[in-house]
Amino acid sequence: MHQLTKNVYVETCIRGCNHGFVTTSDGVVLIDTPHKPSDALKLKAEIAKHGPLRYILNTEPHGDHWTGNAFFDVPVIAHEGVRARILATDMAAHVARVSTFGPEEPNLLKGYTPNAPIITFKNGMTMHVGNHTFEMIHMPGHTMSQAAICIKEEGVVFTSDNIFNKVQTWLQEANPDLWLMSLESLRKLKEEIFVPGHGDICGKEYLNEQGAFIQEWKAYVKDAIDRGMTRDEAIIKLTAFTDRYPMDIGQDGMSPAVQKMNVGNLYNYLTGA
């Protein structure tokens, strides 16, 4: 965990998404949670040094952002799509997968019940805790349920997986056009310090690179469709971006599978399937 601003602490160096917490005059607010239960417990001990935890905010519906919610006894707030996705998750399969992440995980996952969001929003929501303002803004793209979370007094935005800073971009269920619009929404924010979903802390200078890569992905799959490739052929043949960026921590060896998911999703998107 490292201190990013006066009251924002972030973790960008362990398996799972980036997450962080904000120390306010009335307790701590956690944004996203670790993928590994053992990391969630370490984080819990760390947060306890800074005061009582008040809320968890989740930025998106993928398990690397919410699995750790279960290890904290506070209400969770997120876009309504995040709640729906967690409730629809095959929890036995989810627990079986997370159990493989380390030797301590199977025990910690006994009796696992997710702490799903009980307060949800559609377009946005503002929350005031102590002297801090948390502005949650729906920004569909990487999924339809992404939210950016601005911490106004700190000049910091947790962008969710709409930004993968110099690590492979997952487009397995993305809407690339909405994603590009959300990048422009991020550009318009007053806040300048970005905590991306994955990769190191960045700023608005990275938006062009992220946007260009999404455009490039779209053009690459569109070209294959225009040349008459079927979806199955495209999934096998389109491998050009496999080594463009490294995978994020803990995702070693997953690049070929991610490329295939990205191609399959963009093929469906571009053909209206």
Ligand SMILES: [Zn+2]
């Ligand atoms: Zn994600």
